[in-house]
Amino acid sequence: MVRKLFLTLAAAASALAIGGVAWADITVLVPSGSEGDGLRAAAADYAKMKGTKVETVQAPYANVFEQGANAGATKSGVFDIVLMDDPWIPFFAENGHLEDLTPYFKKAGLEGPDNDFLSKSLAICRNPYNSGPYVCLPYVGNAQMFFYDAAKYKEAGVDAPKTWDDVLKASKKLTEDGGGRYFGYVFRGGQGNPVVADFMPIFWSYGADLFNADRSKVTIDTPEGAAAMKTFMALRDVSPKGVESYNANEVGTALAAGTSASSINWPNWVATFEDPSQSKMVGKISYTAIPAGTKPGSSEIGHWTMGIMSASKNKQEAFDFMLWATSPEQIKISAERGNPPVRASVFTDPELTKQEKFRHYPVLMEAIQASTPRPRHPKWPEIENAFGIELSKAVAGTITPEEALKNSQAAVEQITGLK
């Protein structure tokens, strides 16, 4: 009884919170920034063309997860579609918040999403990963790339970094010569999501991972993990003081201001680096794949995907909009609005690739195809938090790298109940 009363009140509160959009045919929860802006613009186009009113509710990154999870847990139905960061998919799907898209594809006379989507982009939209039914469609094709100042690297004796040893060699030299005002490398060391996001590609490039293949065992504290940690600590030593609190903004600013020579970052920073009003490094930053360790390098995939909420009362309308928004024509328009695409035809479209601002597309497409998803686990936010605390401690030097691996292993085992 009390629970029902609470759910009703929560639903009423959520409805009030988006009171201004209650008259819309479809309501979409989107993040602030270029991803949300792009979808909002698409929604306006859709309303004009199809007559279906699509309203977007924008929220900061972390709040999108919270509002989506809250709407799912209370079955409020305030959002028909949620734009999700891909590591959230298992949480939403395995807690019954997302609609299985199979019947909607069938009704539309389709087997599923077409083959023009990149295979890695489609794999994350299935739950379980790459094998289960589709629970969302990919919309923004993020995968990390390695950004570096080619001229500075050349000065330091490295032409194009292929391995982490190359990066360390150039970075050491540049930091030593920088006199405390210029650094060879910079990374996101902020506790939680930032430090984990920048450590994972290094972790994978030494053959390490958080879990074994069938997710039955935690595998953090291993010789491969130790090798990755050793490189990470060496990179910390050539990075600016204070990276312990850095997030994407600080890293992007350091590269755009030309105070750091290299980093891992997301492709949406390309627009900033090439904008003379925001960057001193226009035309000077090169893009390449994640360097190799003992194994080939792999980017962390970070796609934005669209899923239909189970509690939605406008599911068919929502599906129709998603199918339209992820069509080749719309993904191309989205790319022109600043969002990396998820379709091969857009990545290779000569109209785009001949433009300077899309010169990173071949590298990005390769990065997505060689990417790895963050471990697909419904408790990923909690796992990421625990791992992020131990990594933060190692970066700050309050515990040894060995202790960080050992503690992370124990913490993730406790969270997941695995041994």
Added chain:
Amino acid sequence: MLKSASDGTSTAQSQPGGGLERWAERHLRYLMLAPTVLILLALTIFPSLYMFYAAVHRISPNPDLPWEFVGAGNFARLLSDAQFHVALRNTIVFTVVAVTAEFLLGLGLALLLDKFIRRLTFLKTVLMIPMMLPPIAVAITWKLIYEPQFGVLNEIMYRLGLPLQAWAGDVNLAMFSIIVADVWQWTPFIFLLMLAGLASLPVEPYEAAALDGASSWRQFWDLTIPFLKPVIAIALLLRVMDALRLFDLVFILTGGGPADRTKVLSLYIYQVAYRFADPGYAAAISLFVLFVTIVLSTWFMKRMRLAD
């Protein structure tokens, strides 16, 4: 008898159709109070009771799974939760250091302005500004000040030939940096209360003390502090209660890091409830904080004899 004649009830009885008026007079107070009571019930009483209810359940983020009654289980988890212990320790350190610094600075400034530069009302207004700013704006401003590479603080350090610091990113400086920002924002609050307290002090005891040859220091200890005691108690009580709920500065400046050095209870409750989707446990931690706040306030009020 005369009083009775002028009584509203008697007047109502003497008029035709007085039944409705009589009813209105009897019940009007309840009608007037009803909106407030309803708002209080909806926004305070119900959520508080619901928090108790949630705290004794394990709540799955899956709405189709029933809530599992765990009794005191969520409270028992507090004993073995290392992250909770870290957050509790950090909250205590922050509260003690920040509130002490704010009190000493606020009182000192109030004495200074009250005694020596009383006429500078402009200065008083300027000193109030930090308190009036939204916490999120304060947090973002200090984030920019502390920024290691481009922040103004390190630029000053550089020009003075001093070593650059990571401020919010250094394990040894992060909590200090948050305390400095909080002291900057909330010292004016203590200052304002103290200034009001000083303005209400009686003049006669001071004149008598001066005639007896008491030094300024003696007058401060034996007159000012005892007279200000109720104001001091209220100021400290409000600041301690507020410091226990610190969130904005930590969320923006450090996110609880580095190395968990600035994780405070409010941030941990937020993480547990919204990031880890475990509202039952978050409710239990919230109740713990509520319990500590009530115990602390009651003890403090008794100690300062405010409860009387």
